Amino acid sequence: MRILHTMLRVGDLDRAIRFYTEVLDLKLISRKDYPEGKFTLAFLGFAQRDNGVQGPGAEIELTYNWGVERYELGSAYGHxxxxxxxxxxxxxxxxxxxxxxxxxxxxxxxxxxxxxxxxxxxxxxxxxxxxxxx
Known part of the structure; x- marks a missing residue:
């Protein structure tokens, strides 16, 4: 087993992608809308995937639920x-x-x-x- 990704819910997907790519230098690996579910997923990582298969490094999955601008982080999340x-x-x-x-x-x-x-x-x-x- 290995860790594939960590999912974070974000209120503004474009703003989040800019932060992770322009400030932290991650690469946008994929971005896909799911109209029936009203959400968009974007995967970012330091390594590119080979042939669409997730590579050896863990990735971050940014989930944007359409129309939700903000989330409460709670006290259990660390970093x-x-x-x-x-x-x-x-x-x-x-x-x-x-x-x-x-x-x-x-x-x-x-x-x-x-x-x-x-x-x-x-x-x-x-x-x-x-x-x-x-």
Whole structure:
């Protein structure tokens, strides 16, 4: 078994796609409307799919339910974690592209791993975890 994707419900699909592609550099892999169900699905990832088959990396599925502009995130959701080469540089890039950094890069509490948090337009948190030197 392996994780294929994480689904997030978004209030503005185009805005969410812009954030994940232009601020975090994910690639839009597919986008499909389901008129009978009144929803649209968009899949994004860091790797492209081969022949339409989901590749080795996990993806994010953005679900837009037509006419729903906002969701309550609840208290159970945590975050998505992304490994980065340099968390400080990744935060600077997010800010330069108009993104929101909610926790600047630095060592985690009670540890040495360098982390940071950013927030997407719908309020979902994304953690940057700096790759440890070999």
């Amino acid at each position: 998505i974690a992304v490994e980065v080469d340099d968390a400080y540089e990744a935060c600077a890039r997010v800010k330069a592209r108009g993104g929101k950094v909610t926790r600047e890069a630095g060592p985690m509490k009670h540890g040495t791993t360098v982390i940071a948090f950013v927030e997407d337009p719908d309020g979902y948190k994304i953690e940057f975890i700096q790759r440890k030197a070999a």
